[in-house]
Amino acid sequence: MTIKPYKHTVQYYETDRMGFAHHSNYIRWMEEVRSDFFDQIKWPYVKTEEMGIISPVVSLECKYKHPTTYADVVSIEISVEEVKRAKFRVSYVMKNQNGDLVCEAASEHCFLDKAGNIVRMDKQFPEFYADMLNLIKQ
Amino acid sequence: MTIKPYKHTVQYYETDRMGFAHHSNYIRWMEEVRSDFFDQIKWPYVKTEEMGIISPVVSLECKYKHPTTYADVVSIEISVEEVKRAKFRVSYVMKNQNGDLVCEAASEHCFLDKAGNIVRMDKQFPEFYADMLNLIKQ
């Protein structure tokens, strides 16, 4: 399965007085990408939540390579880097409309039930676990 | 009872590429003010939520008079304009550190229980209702 890149158009309210998109917004775009990714692999996050599972961010890293600003269209590729029983790690490559690399990033997530207990995906959601494993970048 | 003005220091991430605080942030500062207001009158919003009551914004108006930017300290006065059984209206006057009027605003709120039903404050929370009535600007 091929994941289509996600496109985010930089909004005016995302810029700061340096004239560029504020660095905190890239973290939000990463969430937009994950939301789109889970839609693409047919495990929409809305459904995961309905099953009582949330997937908070455990850690993230972000390298800013080139600024972006209002009206830029950022194309973001997501790759599954690692899938463990209760955790997964994805990476992101962001490019602007000219193909310039603007940001490289990664985030790790776990799965929790409503009581805050860690959910073992391999046991409780074996199909989702298998789908994620299959998506690991070779 | 006198309500002390709330102070908000404008953050860098609140500015946009015009060089000023983005207008959407004033709406967030109004929420900060209400939070502080409910603390001051000893009805902290955290407790209201614990009682199962939320208080969404029904409407708002905002007039932007003078821009603010990073490191400005905005002093915001809140006044209770109207208190009805299931609704209240507050207004806000915002001034910068030089005393310039930067924004005038107002917001209306209702009270809902967890099922989304309107809560009659006069019946279910008569003490809160009485306290709010007493705060109406003369």
Next chain:
Amino acid sequence: MTIKPYKHTVQYYETDRMGFAHHSNYIRWMEEVRSDFFDQIKWPYVKTEEMGIISPVVSLECKYKHPTTYADVVSIEISVEEVKRAKFRVSYVMKNQNGDLVCEAASEHCFLDKAGNIVRMDKQFPEFYADMLNLIKQ
């Protein structure tokens, strides 16, 4: 000319702990709509800025009718209400994917040059002024 409605998909980071999109985000969506509107009428805001003109928000009003939440698709219609020499007023009608009215709003804007002086659109940008006048809702 017919303006196509703008669509905004509600992001997870736009929700708050009530479970709904935070009311301040609707103000940001209004900006997204204006940006798209100026693209549609061939006066992209990026170009207006390059000409040295900014168009800050002078005032706004917003009535929240129905909550929205993560993954909702909000369709927003914009209408030009009033065009004056140095000011214009637009209104917004927002509906969710089920056609429910979620928000009605309006905003007023002026035009300023880089020195902060008011720009008379009829004199300095007569074509833009004429285009805006033609778009007034009958």
Next chain:
Amino acid sequence: MTIKPYKHTVQYYETDRMGFAHHSNYIRWMEEVRSDFFDQIKWPYVKTEEMGIISPVVSLECKYKHPTTYADVVSIEISVEEVKRAKFRVSYVMKNQNGDLVCEAASEHCFLDKAGNIVRMDKQFPEFYADMLNLIKQ
């Protein structure tokens, strides 16, 4: 010189529908901390900007240890980790009002002039450079 921890009160608008402060806000709090830090060491960022120097984020890392929510008071300690001629690295330790570790993070920054050229702090701002070096955590 001892740097006093910065305190951030979590706002309602910073929470998401998981019920916790959205992870992107911690990145914004880090900026609040740096702003306060530069004030404490008498190199307020407003002045650096007036001198024509901006200091964008080059990279960041963030480990989320424990959630925070509305009305929590997060105390944030900043430490200077590394100072190079054109770059510096700071780390952050965030604790809630109960002393629980909520987040560990770090960010790297460079210095640029208005033309986007890298500024050598040791040559162009030797006093600032010396002050930063002196603050490196032993």
